[in-house]
Amino acid sequence: MKKETSSNSLNEQFLFLNCELNSALNMISGRWKAQIVYSIWSGNDRFSLVKRELSAISEQVLSRQLKELETHAILVKIPIPDTVPAGISYQLTSKGIALVPILQTLCDWGKQYAEGKRIHLLEDI
Template structure:
């Protein structure tokens, strides 16, 4: 993934939409294929990077790093580096991230309820 130019039309539209619509802002923070999956794996405790990679084997290491950086920047998770050999990094939910727990739980229930609808059509 390459970084978008700040003055590109896409970036400017994104800023305008996120600034004017709370829903767009929220989706911008948690949107994408992996963010909710990662967040839900942090629900009960801090998880090391290698454990996250093991829990979500379909995600590439590069994508996991990018998603974690974005969520850390957004204040949804916190990164803790331990001075050990080999180095160890763990991620956990912040208070803001924990506020999302009932939302992804409801979204998961909704997805489970309606999963067969898409598979039948």
């Protein structure tokens, strides 16, 4: 937990209030969020399907990242009726769908300027 009066916390608050870019980056920052958004956009709408596609992610991290994306209204959880145990489907909101081409552009930028590092994010949308 951050101390709210620390200079780091105050600087973060200042940046969020004065630049929407910082708020936007905060919503999508995290090692897996972009890949999760793309996976759901590609049709992997269940936890197990996203986990299968992103096999290196732990279930705990996937769960936390999904909750954060839901908090930022990038995706929603939809209960699947008549399933035991209760099934959940994930769907991108209009905000999440609007994010996909932005992530693709960032991926293209990364491919060009990643200094020899191979980028696997959002290839061939």
